[in-house]
Amino acid sequence: MTKFSVIKQRSLWWSISAVIILAGIASMAISTAQLGAPLRPGLDFVGGTRLQVELDCTVPGNCDEPIELAEVREVLNEQDLGNSTIQRIGSAQQGLTIRTKTLDVEQRSQLQKALSERIGEFDPAATQIDTVGPIIGQQLFTSGLLALLVSFAGILVYLSFRFQFDYAFLAFIALLHDVLVTLGIFSILGLVQGVEVDSLFVVALLTIIGFSVNDTVVIYDRIREVIAKHPDQHIDQIVDDAINQTLTRSINTTLTTVLTLVSIFLFGGETLKYFALALIVGFIAGAYSSIFVASTLLAFWRERTGQTKATQVIEAEFLDKA
Amino acid sequence: MQRQRSLVALILVLIILAIVVLVKIPLQQGLDLRGGAQLTIQVKTTEEITEIAPDQLEAVKTVVDRRVNALGVSESQVQTIGSDQILVQLPGVNDPQQAERVLGGTAQLDFRKQIPGTEAQLQIEQQLRQQLLFEQAALLESEEGGDQEEEAIAENQAALERSNAAIAELFEKTNVTGKNLKDAFAQPTQAGNGWQVAIRFDAEGGQGFAELTRDLAGTGRSIGIFLDDSLISAPTVGPEYAETGISGGSAVITGNFDVQRASDLAAQLKGGSLPLPVEIVENRTVGATLGRDSIQSSVYAAIGGLILVLLFMAIYYRLPGLIADVALSIYALLTLAAFALIGVTLTLPGIAGFILSIGMAVDANVLIFERTREELREGKTLYRSVESGFYRAFSSILDSNLTTLIACAALFWLGSGLVKGFAVTLGIGVVISMFTALTCTRTFMLLLVLSFPGVRQKPQLFCPNLSPSQ
Numbered sequence: 001m002t003k004f005s006v007i008k009q010r011s012l013w014w015s016i017s018a019v020i021i022l023a024g025i026a027s028m029a030i031s032t033a034q035l036g037a038p039l040r041p042g043l044d045f046v047g048g049t050r051l052q053v054e055l056d057c058t059v060p061g062n063c064d065e066p067i068e069l070a071e072v073r074e075v076l077n078e079q080d081l082g083n084s085t086i087q088r089i090g091s092a093q094q095g096l097t098i099r100t101k102t103l104d105v106e107q108r109s110q111l112q113k114a115l116s117e118r119i120g121e122f123d124p125a126a127t128q129i130d131t132v133g134p135i136i137g138q139q140l141f142t143s144g145l146l147a148l149l150v151s152f153a154g155i156l157v158y159l160s161f162r163f164q165f166d167y168a169f170l171a172f173i174a175l176l177h178d179v180l181v182t183l184g185i186f187s188i189l190g191l192v193q194g195v196e197v198d199s200l201f202v203v204a205l206l207t208i209i210g211f212s213v214n215d216t217v218v219i220y221d222r223i224r225e226v227i228a229k230h231p232d233q234h235i236d237q238i239v240d241d242a243i244n245q246t247l248t249r250s251i252n253t254t255l256t257t258v259l260t261l262v263s264i265f266l267f268g269g270e271t272l273k274y275f276a277l278a279l280i281v282g283f284i285a286g287a288y289s290s291i292f293v294a295s296t297l298l299a300f301w302r303e304r305t306g307q308t309k310a311t312q313v314i315e316a317e318f319l320d321k322a
Numbered sequence: 323m324q325r326q327r328s329l330v331a332l333i334l335v336l337i338i339l340a341i342v343v344l345v346k347i348p349l350q351q352g353l354d355l356r357g358g359a360q361l362t363i364q365v366k367t368t369e370e371i372t373e374i375a376p377d378q379l380e381a382v383k384t385v386v387d388r389r390v391n392a393l394g395v396s397e398s399q400v401q402t403i404g405s406d407q408i409l410v411q412l413p414g415v416n417d418p419q420q421a422e423r424v425l426g427g428t429a430q431l432d433f434r435k436q437i438p439g440t441e442a443q444l445q446i447e448q449q450l451r452q453q454l455l456f457e458q459a460a461l462l463e464s465e466e467g468g469d470q471e472e473e474a475i476a477e478n479q480a481a482l483e484r485s486n487a488a489i490a491e492l493f494e495k496t497n498v499t500g501k502n503l504k505d506a507f508a509q510p511t512q513a514g515n516g517w518q519v520a521i522r523f524d525a526e527g528g529q530g531f532a533e534l535t536r537d538l539a540g541t542g543r544s545i546g547i548f549l550d551d552s553l554i555s556a557p558t559v560g561p562e563y564a565e566t567g568i569s570g571g572s573a574v575i576t577g578n579f580d581v582q583r584a585s586d587l588a589a590q591l592k593g594g595s596l597p598l599p600v601e602i603v604e605n606r607t608v609g610a611t612l613g614r615d616s617i618q619s620s621v622y623a624a625i626g627g628l629i630l631v632l633l634f635m636a637i638y639y640r641l642p643g644l645i646a647d648v649a650l651s652i653y654a655l656l657t658l659a660a661f662a663l664i665g666v667t668l669t670l671p672g673i674a675g676f677i678l679s680i681g682m683a684v685d686a687n688v689l690i691f692e693r694t695r696e697e698l699r700e701g702k703t704l705y706r707s708v709e710s711g712f713y714r715a716f717s718s719i720l721d722s723n724l725t726t727l728i729a730c731a732a733l734f735w736l737g738s739g740l741v742k743g744f745a746v747t748l749g750i751g752v753v754i755s756m757f758t759a760l761t762c763t764r765t766f767m768l769l770l771v772l773s774f775p776g777v778r779q780k781p782q783l784f785c786p787n788l789s790p791s792q
Contacts, residue, residue: 052612105422105602125357125611129418133603136362143736151732155725162721200671203733203744207678210729214722218689221718249692256634256688257681260627264677268623269616271354271670279678 006243006292007236007299013292017177024184031187039183040190042198045141047134049103053115054095056123066093067119075114076100079107089270095126102133144202151206155213163220166301171216174286174294178212179205181285182278200275208282211257215250215290222246223298232309235302239295247291254287326772329765337652340659347662352669352743355617357610358413359421364603365406371598374406382598383408389424389589408600418607420582424589426602431500431591434493434546435534436556441542444492444556451485454478486552493546493553496534502527504571506591508584511576517584519575521591528571535559536567547575554587620670624677628654631684639691641783642767646687649762653683657754661747671744679751682726686759689715695785704781708767712760719759723752 006013028038035041043050057063072086081100089095096115103111108129116122132140155175159168182205189195222242230238258280265276302308353360365374365382379402386408387400399411415421436444458478505522523531538545540561547555555577559568579587632650635643657676661668694711698704730752733745770777777783 054612105419105426109419123609123611124417125609127607127609128612129359129605129607131602131605133364133601135364136604144741147732147736147741150736151729154728154732158725158728199737199741203671203737203741206729206733207726207748210726213725214685217721217725218718221721225714245696246692249688252634252638252688252692253681253685256631256684257678259630259634260624260677260681263627263630264620264623264674266623267619267626269619269670271616272620272623272674275671275674 004244004247005240006296007240010292010296010300013296017181017289017293021177021180021184024180024187027184027187027191031191034191039187039197039201040195042196042201043099043130043132043137044198045137047102047132047137048099049101049108049132050097050099050128050130051108051111052089052095052097052128053112053122054090054126055119056121057094058123059121062120063092063094067096071118072096072098072115075111075118079111079114081111102131140199144199147202147206148209151209155209159213159217162217163224167220167298170294170297170301171213171220173297174216174289175209175212177289177293178208178282178285181289182208182282185281186278195274200271201278204275204278204282207279208286211283212286212289215253215286216294218249219243219246219290219295220298223295235299235308239299243291243295250287250291254283258283326765326769329761330769333652333762333765336656340655343659343662344655349658349662350665350667351613351617352667352672353411353413353606353613354608354670355613355668356413357608357613358411359415359418359605359607360412361410361422361425361602362403362604363408363410363425364601365408366599366601368598374598376405378598379406379408382600386410386425386600393421393424393589395421407603414610415607418605420586422602422605424586426600431503432495432548433498433531433534434495434548435538436493436543436546438541438543440492444489444544447485447489447492448553448556451482451489454482454485458482489546489553490548490551493548496530498523498527498530498534500591502530503591506588508579508581508588517579517581518577519579519584519588519591521573521575523571523573525571528569531571531573532567532569534567535563536565539563539567616670617673620673624673627677628680631680635684635687639688640786641770641777642687642691642694642763645766645770646684646691646763648766649687649758650680650683652762653755653758654680656758657751660750660754664746664750666746666750667743668747669743671741672747675744675747676751679748679755682723682752683755683759685722686715686719686755687763689718690759690763691784698781698785704778704784705768705771707781707784708764708771712764716760719756723756726752 031040032038055062055067067088069086069088076082076084076086076098084098084100087097089097096119098111100111108131112122152172152175156168156172159171163171186195186197186201190197219242222245223238226233226238226242226245233241261276261280261283264272265280268276363382363386365379367374371378383400383402390398390400390410390412393412393415395412395415397413399409401409403409410421410425412418412421458475461475461478502523503521504524504527507520508517509520510516511518534545539559540563542558544556544558546553547557555575557576575587628650632647635646635650637643639646657679660666661676666672690711693715694707697707697710702710727749730745730749734742734749737745
């Protein structure tokens with residue numbers, strides 16, 4: 001097997017990560033200026049009503065033509081909901097998603113009635129209503145954020161306990177890297193494609209954290225093992241060896257997981273589509289960061305602190321005691 | 323060898339149990355899959371009650387419970403969340419509007435006595451209100467739209483409220499209220515051209531109602547039936563009741579009801595009055611076919627993804643890959659059985675969690691096989707390689723799964739409904755995946771290596787391109 005050295009080109013790996021993260025941060029800054037939030041917040045976080053209706057195609061002549069957006073806009077203007085977003089859905093454009101401010105029952109049934117009078121009869125079995133009040137939105141947001149922080153802390157503690165603190169800290173940096181990459185890419189998608197983030201996105205982030213740490217842990221495990229076997233080897237050599245030994249596993253695992261996710265992204269329901277995409281982005285970032293960032297950072301850190309060889313550390317400790 | 327045999331027996335027993343469980347206990351589907359409405363009701367404080375005590379929340383829940391029952395939805399669920407919210411799940415509901423109206427309403431019913439000497443005034447006020455209601459309906463129906471019309475609607479609304487208040491002044495409260503109500507139901511009027519609401523009182527209410535009707539019988543003054551301080555019906559009582567009043571504890575509320583309004587009102591009355599005001603702050607309703615569509619596409623996606631993974635494992639890892647495929651299938655079976663057994667409600671994110679846990683299960687196998695290959699390359703025998711492959715992969719598997727479990731715990735602890743479902747399915751999946759990787763894969767591999775000498779002599783089945791010189 002040809003040896004592959006991550007250490008040699010570490011500035012290249014770091015630059016790639018830096019460019020993607022900086023682009024994401026720039027996008028988040030633009031987004032904050034434009035939308036008031038770094039990512040385009042979905043219904044879950046800001047509250048509002050989303051009404052999804054589909055024409056009842058069993059009624060003759062009902063679905064012959066796609067829904068006219070201008071007509072929908074007119075109805076919304078009449079109901080004083082002018083600044084709502086409208087989207088056509090479905091293969092024959094016979095469906096409609098409307099996102100408005102929070103509506104109560106009366107307002108909503110009025111809107112539904114007005115729409116069906118103008119456009120045609122809707123199929124109640126294909127209707128979806130989501131109303132989230134501002135209080136709930138706030139709750140979902142804070143609980144999501146809290147979950148993120150708690151799992152960050154939990155993982156940091158666990159890793160410091162299983163490894164040393166510097167390992168844990170650098171794994172944490174890799175983790176932050178993956179979260180930032182995912183946030184950044186979704187911020188860009190929010191600006192360009194109007195993709196919104198909801199509570200499922202928070203779930204995706206937490207899963208990414210779990211998986212990303214996974215990957216880093218496997219490599220760190222191997223580094224520790226190689227150190228135990230060859231305590232007098234230079235840390236650069238050790239990291240390179242460990243990466244080479246775990247590379248196939250990293251690629252295969254990411255590949256199989258991403259395989260299922262791509263299948264969900266392409267063929268799964270609308271709800272899970274962007275959830276799957278977030279995971280795909282995060283997992284690829286996670287595999288990248290554990291191979292190219294976490295390990296090279298560890299080597300870099302050990303060099304900076306003069307702990308390039310495990311034996312040195314032992315000697316230094318011995319001297320300290322003496 | 324003996325150990326392997328008993329493990330195989332254990333695995334077989336587990337598989338059979340899992341199949342039995344799956345046949346006997348169907349998997350519970352969440353509302354996003356089967357269709358239905360999920361409402362979150364926020365209980366609000368009032369000026370008198372500034373803090374919601376647990377028993378007050380419980381009281382509101384009881385009322386909501388009764389209202390839900392009145393809706394006649396099967397398998398409905400009402401539970402409290404936190405200190406001031408109530409979650410209502412109504413599977414298969416196809417009229418969320420009605421549910422919302424009934425559950426969110428704060429209907430306070432009471433029966434009042436008309437003050438003497440106000441007969442003429444009441445008639446005028448009622449006519450005025452009728453006029454206003456008629457105008458309002460016309461305005462709402464009108465196609466014109468625009469600011470002017472809206473102003474007119476708002477003005478009319480204000481006039482209606484004034485009129486309601488004026489009417490309320492003509493009555494005095496009695497001690498017969500919604501609390502005294504035992505039952506309420508919609509029924510067609512005797513003439514058959516409309517609907518009315520029949521009500522039955524408890525003993526105390528029946529007595530109060532008899533007194534009330536006795537006082538009013540033959541005077542021409544009416545009983546005011548007020549719902550939320552608004553007069554919904556003002557029947558008069560005939561002189562024949564002057565002796566005893568209407569006794570027996572039942573009565574009929576008439577009005578201009580259609581079947582919908584009559585049954586809504588009956589449901590509200592039966593629910594009684596809420597001790598605290600409530601507001602529906604979240605409503606997620608998924609139409610029945612929409613849920614079916616999304617479950618179908620998710621299941622297809624999951625099966626498609628799973629097949630791709632199984633193929634990949636078999637092609638890349640050869641014989642061990644096939645063993646891993648068997649282990650993965652057992653994994654899927656056991657996990658689904660665990661879901662059924664624990665009563666996990668399967669939601670869309672839950673399915674995603676399950677699919678992801680398959681990824682985790684594969685990871686454990688990949689770790690083991692990569693290790694086994696390394697050991698083989700170092701020239702160890704097949705048996706030794708398999709054994710130490712497992713032994714050395716264990717710490718990685720443990721660490722990586724534990725970190726995922728930490729994230730799951732955070733999600734479960736802090737997350738809301740859907741998020742919790744995801745955390746539970748992923749968490750169970752991770753635990754079972756560790757079991758299957760360390761038990762099923764291991765046992766099958768060892769059994770294969772031990773019982774088939776042919777396999778033992780061909781380590782390249784486990785690791786392609788293995789040069790014998792190594």
